[in-house]
Amino acid sequence: MTASAPTGPLPKYHQLADHCRGAIQAGSLLPGQRMPSLRALMAQHMVSLTTAMQACRLLESEGWLEARPRSGYFVRQPSVGLLAPVNDPPMQRAPDAAQYVGIHAKVSQFLSLGRLQRFKTNLSVARCAPELYPAEALQQAALRSLRHHPDQLVRAAPPQGCLEFREVLAQRALGAGMRLSAGDIQVTNGCTEALNLALRAVANTGDTIAVESPAFYGLLQTLESLGLKALEIPTSPRTGISVDAVELALRTTPGIKAVVVVPYLQNPTGSIMPNAHKQALLRLCQQQDVALIEDDTYSALVDDAVLREEPLRAIKSWDDSGHVLYCASLHKHLAPGLRLGWISGGRWKARVEMLKFAASRGNERLAQMAAASFIGSAAYDRHLRRLRTTLVTQRAQTAQAVSRYFPEGTRLTVPRGGLSLWVELPQGLSATTLFHAALAEKLVIAPGTIFTNSSRFDSNLRVNCGWPFTPEIDHAFARLGQLVGTLAKTG
Ligand SMILES: Cc1ncc(COP(=O)(O)O)c(C=O)c1O
Structure with missing residues (x-):
C-alpha cells in the first residue's frame, strides 16, 4: 500500500497514461467526460496509434476509464471503496448518560493547537477551497444590491431576515419536499x-439531548456552553443514527428533550439516513413528544448519482405536528464568508424568533441580498452541479491516497457526497498520537476523539477533501501514512 519508486525509463504508453491519469487526478478531465479521441492523443502527444491504444487500455484496467461501444473512452467515476469500510458500532447498546463536563476544553485544546501552528497542510477543516465558491458572482450581486438600495448599510435589518432572502429559501426548500412560507423562516448567523436557538427553544440548563455518536464537535461545544447533557446514540457510518437505540434511550432515560441528527452527510462519518429511518425517527419523536432538531448543513453536496436514485427529502417534509426544528446553512456549499444560515422552528417558531432577537437582532442585509439574488438564479444550480462533480473527483483522489499510503488494515468509508472522509487506523492505533506527530510536521488532521465525549473513536480521523488534490496534499498523505506506519511499529 506504499507508493512504489519508479524504476528506469517508462515505456511511452506508460508515460502517456501517467499524463492522462494526472489530468484526471487534477480534475482537468472530469468523471463522465469523454477522453480525447485516439487520433487526438496521437496528434497531441506525437505517438503511434498502438501507443495511444495501450495507454487507454492501461487506464481502463486501472479503473480510470471505461470504453463505451462506438463512443470511445470516458472518464469513470473513480473507484472508491478501495479499503474495507469503517465498522458499524453495536447498534442496540444502551447509551451511557454523559455529562459533557470538559468536552469544550478538550475540543478547544485541539482546535487551538491546530491554529497555533503555522501549518503547511490543514486536512482538519470541513469546507471547500475558496476558489470553488462563486466569489465573483456574489461580489457582483452585492454591488448590484448596493446600487439599488444604497441606504441598506445605514438602515436596521429586519429581525426575522430579509423577505427577499427568505422567499428564495422557501422556494429552494421545495426541492427537499418542504412546503414553507417566508414567514416560517428565521435567518441566522x-x-x-440555528442549532443554538433550537436547543435553547426546547431545553433548559441540565436537560438531556440525544446526539449522534460520533457527532459534529461544534454541537458538543454548544451543548456544553448551554449547560445541557448529551446522550450519545450509536450511529452507523452508512445509515446514520440508530433509530432503535434512540427508542431505547427515550424509554430508559428520563428527561430527553430533543434528538439532534444530520440526515445527509453526517459529520464526521458522511452517512445518509434512508427515508424509512427518517420517518421512523419522526414518528418516535412525535409519539414521545420530543423535539427533533434536523441539521441540514450538507444536503446540497449529495452526489448527483444519489439524487438520480432518490430526490432529497428532509425530515421536516413529513412533519405535520411541528416537532421538527429544521436548521440549515450556506457555509459549506456557497459562501463560508457570509455566515448565513436559517431555521424553521415548527411549534417553537415564536420562541426561536424571540431568542434570536434577544441574542443578536437581525442579520445584516447586504449578505442576505447578495445570497438571495444568486440563489434565485440558474447560476446557483450550475454552481452546485460543478461543485458536486469536483467533490466526486477530490473525494476519490483523497480515498486513493489513503489507500495507497496508509498501512494495511486501515478502513475507510467513502460517503456519497460532501467534503470529508472518515478513516479508521489499523490495530487500534491512536489518531490522537498521530495528530501530535503530524502537528510536529505542520500537518493538521481532525482526530476522532473530538467528535465524542467518550473514549471511543480514538482510532479514527476525519480528513478534508474540499481542496483540489495538489502534489502538496498528496505529499501530506504520504507523510501521514509513514507516520501511521511508524506508530504501528512502535506500538
Ligand atoms: C453538521 C454541522 N452542523 C453545523 C455546522 C456549523 O455550520 P455553520 O458554519 O453554518 O455555523 C457544521 C460545520 O462544520 C457542521 O458540520
Missing part, C-alpha cells in the same frame, strides 16, 4: 446559531 450560520447553522451554529
Whole structure:
C-alpha cells in the first residue's frame, strides 16, 4: 500500500497514461467526460496509434476509464471503496448518560493547537477551497444590491431576515419536499446559531439531548456552553443514527428533550439516513413528544448519482405536528464568508424568533441580498452541479491516497457526497498520537476523539477533501501514512 519508486525509463504508453491519469487526478478531465479521441492523443502527444491504444487500455484496467461501444473512452467515476469500510458500532447498546463536563476544553485544546501552528497542510477543516465558491458572482450581486438600495448599510435589518432572502429559501426548500412560507423562516448567523436557538427553544440548563455518536464537535461545544447533557446514540457510518437505540434511550432515560441528527452527510462519518429511518425517527419523536432538531448543513453536496436514485427529502417534509426544528446553512456549499444560515422552528417558531432577537437582532442585509439574488438564479444550480462533480473527483483522489499510503488494515468509508472522509487506523492505533506527530510536521488532521465525549473513536480521523488534490496534499498523505506506519511499529 506504499507508493512504489519508479524504476528506469517508462515505456511511452506508460508515460502517456501517467499524463492522462494526472489530468484526471487534477480534475482537468472530469468523471463522465469523454477522453480525447485516439487520433487526438496521437496528434497531441506525437505517438503511434498502438501507443495511444495501450495507454487507454492501461487506464481502463486501472479503473480510470471505461470504453463505451462506438463512443470511445470516458472518464469513470473513480473507484472508491478501495479499503474495507469503517465498522458499524453495536447498534442496540444502551447509551451511557454523559455529562459533557470538559468536552469544550478538550475540543478547544485541539482546535487551538491546530491554529497555533503555522501549518503547511490543514486536512482538519470541513469546507471547500475558496476558489470553488462563486466569489465573483456574489461580489457582483452585492454591488448590484448596493446600487439599488444604497441606504441598506445605514438602515436596521429586519429581525426575522430579509423577505427577499427568505422567499428564495422557501422556494429552494421545495426541492427537499418542504412546503414553507417566508414567514416560517428565521435567518441566522450560520447553522451554529440555528442549532443554538433550537436547543435553547426546547431545553433548559441540565436537560438531556440525544446526539449522534460520533457527532459534529461544534454541537458538543454548544451543548456544553448551554449547560445541557448529551446522550450519545450509536450511529452507523452508512445509515446514520440508530433509530432503535434512540427508542431505547427515550424509554430508559428520563428527561430527553430533543434528538439532534444530520440526515445527509453526517459529520464526521458522511452517512445518509434512508427515508424509512427518517420517518421512523419522526414518528418516535412525535409519539414521545420530543423535539427533533434536523441539521441540514450538507444536503446540497449529495452526489448527483444519489439524487438520480432518490430526490432529497428532509425530515421536516413529513412533519405535520411541528416537532421538527429544521436548521440549515450556506457555509459549506456557497459562501463560508457570509455566515448565513436559517431555521424553521415548527411549534417553537415564536420562541426561536424571540431568542434570536434577544441574542443578536437581525442579520445584516447586504449578505442576505447578495445570497438571495444568486440563489434565485440558474447560476446557483450550475454552481452546485460543478461543485458536486469536483467533490466526486477530490473525494476519490483523497480515498486513493489513503489507500495507497496508509498501512494495511486501515478502513475507510467513502460517503456519497460532501467534503470529508472518515478513516479508521489499523490495530487500534491512536489518531490522537498521530495528530501530535503530524502537528510536529505542520500537518493538521481532525482526530476522532473530538467528535465524542467518550473514549471511543480514538482510532479514527476525519480528513478534508474540499481542496483540489495538489502534489502538496498528496505529499501530506504520504507523510501521514509513514507516520501511521511508524506508530504501528512502535506500538
Ligand atoms: C453538521 C454541522 N452542523 C453545523 C455546522 C456549523 O455550520 P455553520 O458554519 O453554518 O455555523 C457544521 C460545520 O462544520 C457542521 O458540520
